[in-house]
Amino acid sequence: MTDGTHANLDRLLQSACIRLGRPQHDRLNWLIAQYGAPTLDSTPDGRSGNVIILGEPLSGAAAELFYRSLNPASAVVIPRSENPGFDFLKSKLTEFGTVGPCGAEGPHEMWWGGIGWSKFLASADAPAARPRIVSCHPRGSDATAAFALRHSLERFDLDCHIEPIETQFSDRVLCFEKAEFMVRMWNKYREPLLFVEAGAVLREAPLLPSFLGCDVALHKWNRWEMSARTLYLGRTDGAEALLRTWQQLAASYPAIWEGYLLDQAWSLTSSQMPLDTVWLPRSYHALKGDLGAMRATILHERQTTTMELGPDPAFAGIVRTARRAGRTGARDAFMVMTSKAEAGSGIAVILRDVSASDAGTVAATVEAVTGAYAADCGGYGRLELSLCAWQEDAGAAREAAAQARYRILEIAPGQQIANDFFAYHASADATMTARYLFP
Known part of the structure; x- marks a missing residue:
């Protein structure tokens, strides 16, 4: 890719507030080299190939029309594919691969797929x-x-x-x-x-x-x-x-x-x-x-x-x-981050009701949580973040975290997450412990 193509891609991603880690960016660049120029949330041109980057889920008739417009010369990239709102469209496509989250730099799973393997099988x-x-x-x-x-x-x-x-x-x-x-x-x-x-x-x-x-x-x-x-x-x-x-x-x-x-x-x-x-x-x-x-x-x-x-x-x-659907379930932490804190304690953050919120709000909350942990871990040596679409998912995530003896915090999409989020809760835990030991 030329410097101009790189700059155009960066502007396209920034316009949709999409953050990618370096490995995800590299995979996207590779796809662009194979399929052609990227577009954002657009209906593909049936006469030529390109890479369609989806920032928001499509459902119902819109997803069906989008699927019918694709051909083997087009690839679909979903940079926030951990959101269950994308499941319906993904279930209709051929799943080529995923690139896992990249910590606070790119805290989402990137999914890529299309219509059949014919293009790759012919080139490999x-x-x-x-x-x-x-x-x-x-x-x-x-x-x-x-x-x-x-x-x-x-x-x-x-x-x-x-x-x-x-x-x-x-x-x-x-x-x-x-x-x-x-x-x-x-x-x-x-x-x-x-x-x-x-x-x-x-x-x-x-x-x-x-x-x-x-x-x-x-x-x-x-x-x-x-x-x-x-x-x-x-x-x-x-x-x-x-x-x-x-x-x-x-x-x-x-x-x-x-x-x-x-x-x-x-x-x-x-x-x-x-x-x-x-x-x-x-x-x-x-x-x-x-x-x-x-x-x-x-x-x-x-x-x-x-x-x-x-x-x-x-x-x-x-x-x-x-x-x-090509994503991890509630019993598996979507993303794990570690810090240099000497304390061995961990904290589990459960983001509930993700299916009831738009993908941008969920993504922003994920980015806020990971950014806050990177800025100040609050002494917690390990963060496990779980995304839960339903109450049953949240219950499974709470049970798994409790078995690991993690501190559990439950938040909702759109909730304000300050940079001292983890430090604040660590301080509150310390205060509660002190009151228990020294009433």
């Missing part, structure tokens, strides 16, 4: 860094599946590492065993890693994640349930943070389903750093028996009726809805 043939394909299978088990994967790789000139590992069971690899294997591969190799389940075969070179230049890429089964059968890790700090968080959770809870643990690792990581995530198309996670199996890039051997892939009855309905 010469990425700067080709991935190394890695896979593992139980030692002593039938090696036929691993051989099929290795054989399918030969015509694509991709480096690979397929290894038999020691496992508790002879017929499967548990989550903590897979995570430990991935950490070893991360430490051993320097290129991006693409884990593919043993037994899968490659029909095309899997270069899309490298071309997109993301931190992590994976597929969401049924649009909400994360799968660890195809998992890409770029050589970035964000990818390493996700991997090590997943390993720690898997080691702590070895009996829990791997997709749920990966989901939780993603939630924790993306709330604490601007994780650049790509949600891979079904062609990277096709199963035998799928209607689109003949057009698959990665074809897994299991049928679609497998019990390992959705819907998992133990997965909470409140989380399914949020993942389907």
Whole structure:
């Protein structure tokens, strides 16, 4: 992008009071280079491509008309996508990826999507860094599946590492065993890693994640349930943070389903750093028996009726809805910030009734809270901010914060948040403690 294009983009964002962190800005610049000039809250020109930045939600007929006006040459970017007001439109579009909040600098999740993957799939043939394909299978088990994967790789000139590992069971690899294997591969190799389940075969070179230049890429089964059968890790700090968080959770809870643990690792990581995530198309996670199996890039051997892939009855309905809309749920803090305060105490701020307020008001309140914490943390070592659309969400967030023994504050969109907001509440807490100890 030229300096003039950068200046035009900055003016466009400023006109809508949209704040982006550097990683979000970089992703938006990349999209502009792919699709063309950005516009704000406009109906796309069906004759040419561009990037449409949505500052406010569309609902009902307006969202339907907007969706019908799009074509594969247009991309949609939602800089404040944590707001549930955008859910309806997002559910109609193909979700390409998200970039997590960037602290006080850019305290929102940025979502990007469009109409199908055809444009990217046609372009993803010469990425700067080709991935190394890695896979593992139980030692002593039938090696036929691993051989099929290795054989399918030969015509694509991709480096690979397929290894038999020691496992508790002879017929499967548990989550903590897979995570430990991935950490070893991360430490051993320097290129991006693409884990593919043993037994899968490659029909095309899997270069899309490298071309997109993301931190992590994976597929969401049924649009909400994360799968660890195809998992890409770029050589970035964000990818390493996700991997090590997943390993720690898997080691702590070895009996829990791997997709749920990966989901939780993603939630924790993306709330604490601007994780650049790509949600891979079904062609990277096709199963035998799928209607689109003949057009698959990665074809897994299991049928679609497998019990390992959705819907998992133990997965909470409140989380399914949020993942389907491409955002975190109330039980997961939307954003986590830390300070240099020596005190280990944390504070949870619950922003309630976000569905009843316009996106600009909610965004301004989020920015005010994060800005106040950055200016004066009040001695709280950790801030967890949760966005709650309904009273049920707020109750779940309060319960989670109470279990963590956090100070809980509940606020409403549009509420005035002064720079000493956290210091004021810390002082009030100290006064109450003193009165209790010295009546």
